[in-house]
Amino acid sequence: MNVIDSVGLSDFGAEGEEDSSDTSSALMRPDEQLEEKSAPAILAAHDDARALVRLVQCQLCSKPFRLPVTLPCGHSLCRDCLPEAHEREHVSYPDIPGRRKALQCPFEDCDEEHATADCNVDVTLNKIMEAIVDVVAKHTSIAGDTPTTMEVISSWDNPTGILPSSEKTIYHQLPGGRLIATFTLAAQGKLGYNTELNYPIESSAEESERAVDDTVLSDLLESLRKEVDCHVCYNLMLDPVTTFCGHTLCRRCLERVLDHSLHCPVCRRTLVIQPSLKTQPTNKTLDNLLKGLCAEALAARAEAFAQEEDEEQGDLKTPLFVCTLGFPNQPTFLRIFEPRYRLMLRRAMETNREFGMLMYNRYLEPQGDLGPVHFYHYGTMLHIVQTQTLSDGTSLIETRGLYRFRVKAHGTRDGYSVGSIERIEDVTLEEEERIEAEETSLPPVEMGDMVDEIARMSTHNLLEMGRAFVARMQSRSASWLQQRVLDIHGQPPSDAALFPYWFASVLPISDEEKYKLLSTTTVRARLKVTASWIRRIESQRWYAPSPSPSVQSE
Amino acid sequence: MSAPLPKRIIKETERLQNEPVPGISAQPHDDNARYFDVMVEGPGGSCYEGGVFNLELFLPDDYPMCPPRIRFLTRIYHPNIDRLGRICLDVLKNNWSPALQIRTILLSIQALLGAPNPEDPLNEAVAKQWKENQSEAIETAREWTKLYAQKN
Numbered sequence: 001m002n003v004i005d006s007v008g009l010s011d012f013g014a015e016g017e018e019d020s021s022d023t024s025s026a027l028m029r030p031d032e033q034l035e036e037k038s039a040p041a042i043l044a045a046h047d048d049a050r051a052l053v054r055l056v057q058c059q060l061c062s063k064p065f066r067l068p069v070t071l072p073c074g075h076s077l078c079r080d081c082l083p084e085a086h087e088r089e090h091v092s093y094p095d096i097p098g099r100r101k102a103l104q105c106p107f108e109d110c111d112e113e114h115a116t117a118d119c120n121v122d123v124t125l126n127k128i129m130e131a132i133v134d135v136v137a138k139h140t141s142i143a144g145d146t147p148t149t150m151e152v153i154s155s156w157d158n159p160t161g162i163l164p165s166s167e168k169t170i171y172h173q174l175p176g177g178r179l180i181a182t183f184t185l186a187a188q189g190k191l192g193y194n195t196e197l198n199y200p201i202e203s204s205a206e207e208s209e210r211a212v213d214d215t216v217l218s219d220l221l222e223s224l225r226k227e228v229d230c231h232v233c234y235n236l237m238l239d240p241v242t243t244f245c246g247h248t249l250c251r252r253c254l255e256r257v258l259d260h261s262l263h264c265p266v267c268r269r270t271l272v273i274q275p276s277l278k279t280q281p282t283n284k285t286l287d288n289l290l291k292g293l294c295a296e297a298l299a300a301r302a303e304a305f306a307q308e309e310d311e312e313q314g315d316l317k318t319p320l321f322v323c324t325l326g327f328p329n330q331p332t333f334l335r336i337f338e339p340r341y342r343l344m345l346r347r348a349m350e351t352n353r354e355f356g357m358l359m360y361n362r363y364l365e366p367q368g369d370l371g372p373v374h375f376y377h378y379g380t381m382l383h384i385v386q387t388q389t390l391s392d393g394t395s396l397i398e399t400r401g402l403y404r405f406r407v408k409a410h411g412t413r414d415g416y417s418v419g420s421i422e423r424i425e426d427v428t429l430e431e432e433e434r435i436e437a438e439e440t441s442l443p444p445v446e447m448g449d450m451v452d453e454i455a456r457m458s459t460h461n462l463l464e465m466g467r468a469f470v471a472r473m474q475s476r477s478a479s480w481l482q483q484r485v486l487d488i489h490g491q492p493p494s495d496a497a498l499f500p501y502w503f504a505s506v507l508p509i510s511d512e513e514k515y516k517l518l519s520t521t522t523v524r525a526r527l528k529v530t531a532s533w534i535r536r537i538e539s540q541r542w543y544a545p546s547p548s549p550s551v552q553s554e
Numbered sequence: 555m556s557a558p559l560p561k562r563i564i565k566e567t568e569r570l571q572n573e574p575v576p577g578i579s580a581q582p583h584d585d586n587a588r589y590f591d592v593m594v595e596g597p598g599g600s601c602y603e604g605g606v607f608n609l610e611l612f613l614p615d616d617y618p619m620c621p622p623r624i625r626f627l628t629r630i631y632h633p634n635i636d637r638l639g640r641i642c643l644d645v646l647k648n649n650w651s652p653a654l655q656i657r658t659i660l661l662s663i664q665a666l667l668g669a670p671n672p673e674d675p676l677n678e679a680v681a682k683q684w685k686e687n688q689s690e691a692i693e694t695a696r697e698w699t700k701l702y703a704q705k706n
Contacts, residue, residue: 231653232618234562257652260619265653308558339619415616 042295045217046210049178050197052217053186055289056132060106062193064186065129065285070122070242073110074281081106085116117244123266124227124240124248125286131223132183139180139216146205147173148181151198177212221293228290231266232257236301237290242283245269251277252305255346258393259339276346276389316409318381319344319355320417325511325518326357326380327501328401331488337394340415345387345395353384356405356421359515370407375417377407378424378518401501404518426497427521432459436524450539454531462527463496466503469534480508500526509533559587563613566656578660580611588613592624594660596703597668601695602630605703609639609663611656621650622659631691631698633672633681641666642676 060081067079085101098117152170174181185191230237232253239251247266326332348355358379367377382399389395410419445452470492474481504514520526577595592609596602608627626639634642675681684691
């Protein structure tokens with residue numbers, strides 16, 4: 001289920017729908033909404049009193065929420081309105097109290113079963129309701145005796161289909177401005193969730209009534225302010241997600257918390273939740289409430305968030321993973337478990353699925369302009385082919401090398417390295433040919449000098465030397481050419497440009513030696529490197545064991 | 555290369571200064587807003603009463619996902635605080651939660667002064683003394699407080 005698209009506006013009545021549809025789509029996609037600076041449709045205290053009250057009405061009992069529970073599907077209802085739980089059948093895991101019983105979700109667009117353990121009071125929403133009740137009580141007591149008249153509009157969705165035409169129009173008179181009176185009507189159970197109201201205007205008092213409602217709403221916003229801040233970022237909640245234990249954070253914040261621990265940051269209970277939060281719906285009531293009450297602040301918050309994400313990066317846009325060697329066109333398998341790399345992985349998945357792989361520079365050898373840094377400055381851009389997130393939040397990822405690069409500048413972002421890079425590309429074909437012609441036409445040298453001898457071989461012969469070596473080793477059943485290895489890396493490529501990368505990926509020699517391929521700018525130069533390996537192996541049986549191709553992050 | 559200061563740290567700092575906790579203060583450095591000079595008063599009724607303890611606190615890059623780093627600068631005789639001023643406190647380690655904050659951490663440290671726990675020691679020698687001869691240990695803690703933890 002795509003959570004963002006599923007955020008419905010069904011909780012709004014006809015009136016609300018029109019006002020809020022454009023803001024909701026703009027707000028839910030912070031990165032897309034920057035251009036559209038249209039004023040968000042905030043609900044006005046006086047004119048939208050009915051819609052405002054609906055934001056906190058339970059869809060089941062129509063009264064303002066009392067001990068609201070937010071269900072795993074993101075809908076809220078009063079605790080007393082929860083349907084009766086029944087014993088579940090055919091469920092044997094995890095067989096723990098609270099999961100043996102379930103209730104049928106009363107919301108039509110969900111219609112699923114929710115385990116009773118997942119249905120707890122929504123702490124944030126409950127605090128909001130307490131604050132609202134306090135503000136209403138305060139203003140009711142000072143309202144005096146200027147009541148508001150409300151005319152019930154016979155609703156067109158009357159389930160019985162019978163309009164009470166024979167009866168007179170129903171009027172209610174309650175103390176306070178429109179907001180207070182409407183809320184009180186709902187609290188008395190006389191205002192159906194879908195019922196619309198008409199407020200007959202007495203022109204003389206119009207202005208002062210407006211002022212009364214404005215005061216109530218600004219009082220309300222004031223007292224709600226601290227309840228709607230996320231506990232982690234201290235900002236207005238953006239895309240609020242509520243855990244089964246009833247605690248709410250911004251979706252982004254909860255994601256980051258789950259990188260570090262699978263416990264609720266507020267109450268420390270173990271969260272039985274997909275660490276990616278993919279299927280975790282937004283808290284619909286809270287989301288609509290925030291949009292209705294403080295759409296402007298929310299839009300500003302979304303914009304600031306997008307900007308922050310942007311600014312933080314600066315010129316150092318490329319995420320860098322300092323871990324191992326990767327080669328173009330070759331697969332690299334990684335297990336990502338450190339929180340900072342989980343974040344890096346997630347961000348990469350959200351953008352172009354790419355990150356740079358660099359080798360760890362254990363002895364801090366100087367790297368060109370960068371000096372002694374903790375990585376070797378030539379690396380390979382990896383494309384994430386697929387990821388599998390395990391239940392503990394760690395991921396197994398399969399990547400394929402795209403191209404080589406050199407790090408020009410680097411920094412850190414949320415604990416992992418980032419940098420600006422330049423691509424390393426091979427010289428033009430003309431240049432490649434010129435170099436080969438030049439080198440192969442050099443006068444022959446005495447036998448025995450390996451470097452000179454290799455330098456004089458044709459590019460084609462260098463490749464054939466490599467392929468012949470592989471064939472020879474295969475016939476001797478070399479362990480590094482077992483079927484398992486070939487299944488992963490494929491057969492030796494016939495393309496001279498790619499053969500060295502394949503060869504380096506399977507050959508058990510040191511990474512420092514293989515690293516030499518990354519800075520080459522001609523096909524010929526790479527083949528000369530591989531040829532030198534072969535010569536040395538043949539002359540000295542020179543090679544050292546190297547770890548298997550599947551490596552872990554540092 | 556430092557990223558801009560997160561809103562959360564700005565807000566926490568503001569609140570620490572606008573609504574200070576009695577007996578606790580935390581002042582960020584002018585040149586590094588992630589580094590705080592901290593002062594905690596010994597809790598009343600404890601052997602650290604009357605003492606003013608200086609600590610240093612640093613908010614790492616991944617704060618609040620990771621706990622602040624904090625240690626005593628003032629010498630203190632306490633079973634859960636070692637000679638380097640490092641503190642053995644669950645919320646500074648595995649029990650850290652991003653919903654905690656500088657304020658709550660400092661309150662926890664103040665509470666730790668009021669309730670030394672020799673069963674989970676960081677300073678073995680002090681813990682041993684605490685278990686074997688508590689009254690003497692408390693007396694030593696009082697003396698150290700007078701000796702090292704006075705306001706200057």
